[in-house]
């Protein structure tokens with residue numbers, strides 16, 4: 001194929017692009033947020049208590065008091081979600097990320113049960129799976145925890161490599177994982193990976209901890225989506241439960257801004273963490289916990305609500321993937337424009353451009369009124385060394401806006417790629 005034909009294609013795409021820069025609205029594909037329809041599924045929460053503010057033990061949730069680990073009925077509900085025992089659960093306030101932050105502070109300043117705090121040593125490092133959740137990385141950065149990248153594979157990271165790393169380097173104090181429908185790769189760990197995670201603290205530093213952020217534990221939108229082996233069962237068998245913290249929340253089940261976050265760890269470690277947290281708060285928002293218990297009731301109640309979320313979410317993911325598949329068919333002479341991972345749950349799609357193009361595509365999309373997450377955000381220190389990854393979050397916009405935004409995105413990918421071919425061929 002002559003270079004002239006590529007130039008012709010570039011001119012045609014540029015003309016289309018120019019028109020798109022006149023689009024009136026800024027469309028936003030950056031935020032992994034539930035849509036208005038989704039949050040409305042739980043509108044019943046408001047007012048669900050009527051005049052009955054009393055917990056199962058008869059206490060009045062409007063007043064001070066109660067256990068720092070939350071209402072026992074809420075602990076039971078979240079134990080079902082996290083696949084562990086109620087005495088391993090602490091139920092907090094509206095964000096699991098706050099708990100995640102507090103747990104890092106706890107590991108650094110106080111220490112896991114029967115272990116030295118990290119700050120008693122000069123260096124402490126964290127293994128971060130990439131691409132990953134930007135806020136995990138900014139928190140580590142803020143707390144001065146050095147981050148080490150580990151690529152995410154199709155069923156989790158390479159566990160031989162992870163095991164070797166934590167064995168060889170005792171300054172590695174933890175690993176962060178989003179084990180089901182990972183943000184943003186959509187990967188779910190297979191059983192072997194979960195088992196290998198449970199073994200890690202046995203070969204790692206004494207104050208090593210697994211940070212298991214199961215934010216998308218029940219967020220599948222197809223039937224028969226891959227299931228996750230319960231980590232805590234495996235950890236108990238390996239004797240590593242006290243070196244594991246698991247997190248989840250109802251942010252993407254009920255109200256994203258007013259849900260309930262929770263964590264779980266071995267019961268001795270939980271007691272130590274609860275004593276630490278006791279000084280930060282007079283106690284969690286028990287009224288919200290009770291509202292959630294009344295609405296969701298148990299795991300079946302959670303799953304029934306999640307089936308209702310699955311309908312609009314699936315429609316949006318299908319639309320996104322269909323547009324990518326039809327608009328980005330490989331070029332007949334030069335090959336693929338990029339690749340992406342079809343997912344069965346979670347809130348994100350990872351799109352991979354050809355090397356060196358992600359930032360340019362994001363910039364082009366911005367010019368055409370489509371906002372994407374900044375280049376590099378899914379990597380520690382915002383460094384995507386190959387400049388290939390783009391995170392797409394299709395849940396929040398309306399379906400028709402997704403079509404416009406994704407068609408625009410595909411055009412930007414094609415334009416950037418053809419320009420690269422022109423310059424490099």
Ligand SMILES: Cc1ncc(COP(=O)(O)O)c(C=O)c1O
Nearest residue numbers: 095096097133178183215249251
């Ligand atoms: C992996 C992961 N963890 C935690 C959160 C935030 O959860 P929460 O709303 O419970 O703080 C998100 C939100 O996008 C997430 O993707």
